[in-house]
Amino acid sequence: xxxxxxxxxxxxxxxxxxxxxxxxxxxxxxLLVKVEEGAAGIDVALEKRFDLLSEELEAVKKYMRHExxxxxxxxxxxxxxxxxxxxxxxxxxxxxxxxxxxxVKIREHSDAMRSIRDRMEQSRRSGxxxxxxxxxxxxxxxxxxxxxxSRDVARDYKMSLLAGVNHDLxxxxxxxxxxxxxxxxxxxxxxxxHFQRSIYDAEEHLQAARRLYNxxxxxxxxxxxxxxxxxxxxxxxxxxxxxxxVEEKKRTFQVQFxx
Amino acid sequence: xxxxxxxxxxxxxxxxxxxxRRRWFCMLLALAGLIGAMxxxxxxxxxxxxxxxxxxxxAYVLDFIVAGVLACMLLGLAWMLIADRADKKFCHAYxxxxxxxxxxxxxxxxxxxYSPYNGFSHDEIRNAAVVNCGDRNHFAxxxxxxxxxxxxxxxFSDVITKREVxxxxxxxxxxxxxxxxxxxxxxxxxxxxxxxxxxxFQKEFLSDLRGWTAEHPIKTEDxxxxxxxxxxxxDAHNAYYILTPLMMEKIEAFSNAVGAQVAVTFRGKSVFVxxxxxxxxxxxxxxxxxDQQQGRILEDISLLQKAREIIASxxxx
Numbered sequence: 001x002x003x004x005x006x007x008x009x010x011x012x013x014x015x016x017x018x019x020x021x022x023x024x025x026x027x028x029x030x031l032l033v034k035v036e037e038g039a040a041g042i043d044v045a046l047e048k049r050f051d052l053l054s055e056e057l058e059a060v061k062k063y064m065r066h067e068x069x070x071x072x073x074x075x076x077x078x079x080x081x082x083x084x085x086x087x088x089x090x091x092x093x094x095x096x097x098x099x100x101x102x103x104v105k106i107r108e109h110s111d112a113m114r115s116i117r118d119r120m121e122q123s124r125r126s127g128x129x130x131x132x133x134x135x136x137x138x139x140x141x142x143x144x145x146x147x148x149x150s151r152d153v154a155r156d157y158k159m160s161l162l163a164g165v166n167h168d169l170x171x172x173x174x175x176x177x178x179x180x181x182x183x184x185x186x187x188x189x190x191x192x193x194h195f196q197r198s199i200y201d202a203e204e205h206l207q208a209a210r211r212l213y214n215x216x217x218x219x220x221x222x223x224x225x226x227x228x229x230x231x232x233x234x235x236x237x238x239x240x241x242x243x244x245x246v247e248e249k250k251r252t253f254q255v256q257f258x259x
Numbered sequence: 260x261x262x263x264x265x266x267x268x269x270x271x272x273x274x275x276x277x278x279x280r281r282r283w284f285c286m287l288l289a290l291a292g293l294i295g296a297m298x299x300x301x302x303x304x305x306x307x308x309x310x311x312x313x314x315x316x317x318a319y320v321l322d323f324i325v326a327g328v329l330a331c332m333l334l335g336l337a338w339m340l341i342a343d344r345a346d347k348k349f350c351h352a353y354x355x356x357x358x359x360x361x362x363x364x365x366x367x368x369x370x371x372x373y374s375p376y377n378g379f380s381h382d383e384i385r386n387a388a389v390v391n392c393g394d395r396n397h398f399a400x401x402x403x404x405x406x407x408x409x410x411x412x413x414x415f416s417d418v419i420t421k422r423e424v425x426x427x428x429x430x431x432x433x434x435x436x437x438x439x440x441x442x443x444x445x446x447x448x449x450x451x452x453x454x455x456x457x458x459x460f461q462k463e464f465l466s467d468l469r470g471w472t473a474e475h476p477i478k479t480e481d482x483x484x485x486x487x488x489x490x491x492x493x494d495a496h497n498a499y500y501i502l503t504p505l506m507m508e509k510i511e512a513f514s515n516a517v518g519a520q521v522a523v524t525f526r527g528k529s530v531f532v533x534x535x536x537x538x539x540x541x542x543x544x545x546x547x548x549x550d551q552q553q554g555r556i557l558e559d560i561s562l563l564q565k566a567r568e569i570i571a572s573x574x575x576x
Contacts, residue, residue, distance in 0.1 A: 041496055200450055208500035215480050215499075 024232050031220040035241045038213030042244065045209040049202040053195075057255065060195050064188050064257075095161060102158040109151035116144045199255075210244050217241040271357055271549045274349040278545045281342035289334035296326035346545070351375075353543040353552075354402070361556045362404070367564070371406035375541070378403045378416035379441060388456050389524040389531040390437045391470030393420030397433055400441075402540045408567045411574050412445035415563050417539050437468055439519070439535040440559075442566050447530040448573040457501045457525040458491040459510055464520050468535060481507050487514070501525050506570075513569040517562060523570065532566050 120140045123133060221240050224233045232238075301322045308317040354375040363371055378400025385392040392398065403416040420437045456473050477490040477498045484507045492498035513532075514521045522533040540559045544552060 197450055204451070204503075205496075205500060207503075208496055211480060212495055212499045215478065218480070219478065 021232065024229055025236065028220070028223060028229055028233060028236075028238055031216065031223060032238065032241070034216040035213070035220050038209070038216040041209040042206070042213055045202070045206040049206055052198060052202060053255075056195050056198055060188070060191050061257070063191055067188050095164075099158060099161055102154050102161065105154040106151055106158065109147045109154060113144055113147045113151065116140050116147065120144070214243050217243050268357075268549050271349070271352060274345070274352060275543070275545050275549055278342060278346045278349045281345055282338075282545065285334055285337040285342055288337050289330045292333040293326050293330035296329045297322050300325050349545065350543055353549075354541055357549070358541045358556055361553055362560055365557075365560065367409045369407050371404065373405075374403045376401055379414070379418060379443075383443075384418060384420070384441065385471075387441070387443070387524055387526065387531040388458060388471050388473075389441060389522050389533045390418070390439075390535075391420055391422075391468055393422045393436045393470075397421035397423065404563075408563060411567055411571050413563060413567070414443040415540075416441060418533075436470075437533070437535060439533060439537050440540060440562060442532040442534075442563055444530050444532070444566060444571045444574075446528045446574045447525065447571045450573075451501065452528050453501050453525040454497050455493040455526075456491075457498045459502070459523040460489050460491075461514060461520045461522065462487060462489055464522050464535065468520075469522070477502075479507060484511060487511065509569050509572065513565060516565050516569065530570055532570065534562060 120137060123137060123140075223229050224238060224240055301318065304318040304322040304325070305314070308314040308321060311317050355373070359371065359373050362368060362373070380400070381392055381395045381398040384390065384398070384400075398421070399419040400416050403414065405412075405414050407413070418437065418439065418441045419435065421433050421435050423431055423433050426432050458469075458473055460469050460472075473491040473493045475492055475495055475498075477492050477495055478485055479490060479499070479502060481504065488510065490498060490502065510521075510523055513523075517534055519537055520535040522535075524531045524533075541556060544555075547555075
């Protein structure tokens with residue numbers, strides 16, 4: 001009877017020990033898995049940082065390049081206006097001179113026509129039906145007609161000059177309007193701000209992943225170092241975990257804005 | 260409330276004194292009623308207790324009980340007829356005008372709206388998971404103050420949660436779970452959003468106060484913080500993302516500044532702060548002069564200012 005009781009007690013003690021052993025082993029294993037999970041979390045954060053920021057950086061660079069090209073073109077156009085202005089002034093001076101010359105010619109012809117008409121009037125009043133006076137009248141009439149034609153030509157020339165100036169003025173103002181409409185609004189500042197926020201967010205997630213990993217490592221190492229877990233860990237070859245250390249390769253991300 | 264005429268301190272003080280006088284009058288009336296009733300009913304009590312052991316003592320006790328009941332009824336009646344209306348008028352003027360005037364005079368506050376009889380809803384407190392929301396039937400929230408503090412939108416209110424429990428022999432009892440203030444700040448950081456709940460409870464916050472908690476208890480790397488607070492989150496990574504060393508310092512600093520038990524929950528862009536065990540906000544007292552009660556209003560508001568300055572300091576102005 002006593003022997004059986006003793007056996008039962010021994011069996012219960014063995015069962016308890018085995019159960020305790022299994023429980024402690026499982027606890028160590030769970031913590032080890034958490035450490036591995038933490039390490040994977042760092043990789044996820046690094047991958048996310050690399051992929052997200054690479055894509056965003058490309059997008060920002062393209063946008064900045066595009067804005068640089070547009071800005072440069074605008075600057076070139078603006079700098080090209082000066083020679084245009086100079087030639088415009090020269091053209092204006094020439095046009096004015098030509099208009100003055102045309103005016104002079106018109107006045108000349110008008111004066112000449114007036115004097116011919118006066119002379120014709122004088123000879124008509126003074127009389128004379130001789131052939132020479134009739135011939136002289138006819139010559140003066142021809143001369144008058146020619147002067148009229150020349151004066152009309154000069155007038156037409158002046159009108160065409162004025163029409164040309166008017167046309168040039170219209171095209172210049174249209175060009176200024178077109179230039180004002182084409183001036184771009186630059187949005188690269190907001191893109192950069194968004195990029196900076198993305199960098200900050202990625203770094204914060206990475207830091208959180210590192211801290212979580214280190215916390216899991218610390219919990220595992222502390223338990224592993226304490227008795228009787230140290231025995232179980234030694235029996236099953238559970239080595240202490242290493243805290244996070246920076247590796248060089250893909251884990252550094254240099255933001256380069258140069259080509 | 261917006262649009263109320265300004266209430267001078269002198270006028271409010273006059274109302275307070277009137278309430279106090281009426282209260283004292285009611286009490287004196289009740290006392291006179293007690294003495295009178297004792298004299299009137301004493302002979303009847305003596306007659307009733309003639310055949311009992313220690314009849315004189317019993318007669319006094321019986322006389323006192325009967326006169327006491329009558330005096331209480333008289334007190335209640337007198338209060339309703341004489342003092343109640345003045346008391347309500349004083350409370351209304353104090354809450355609706357004086358409290359708002361005091362808060363509006365403080366720097367950093369704008370778009371203020373104060374509603375003495377509104378507060379958080381049961382669903383809002385339940386979804387916030389900052390305190391145990393208790394039974395819907397026994398939920399109460401009042402003294403709701405909304406507006407902007409340093410350009411962060413907030414809601415600030417008294418909250419009382421209770422639960423009905425069954426006792427032996429089918430009896431039911433309503434137990435109070437939480438009695439304090441809850442603050443909701445629209446944002447705690449311009450650049451962070453919490454995906455899920457991150458709950459931080461001060462360890463003195465009893466388990467019954469906490470209510471629903473997220474799946475995982477979290478241990479941070481700060482042992483001092485771990486000794487004082489318990490963190491719950493559905494996602495450990497999110498908890499570490501939100502609870503940076505700086506944020507943990509801020510929560511500790513806030514807890515020390517407030518000097519009461521606190522719970523903080525981050526959800527989305529918002530943060531909820533619960534402060535337990537404090538008196539009801541903005542309640543007037545007819546025993547204390549009005550100008551001294553301004554200090555109580557400022558003390559109540561200081562909780563909100565501290566929450567904004569400390570916990571939501573990363574939210575830009």
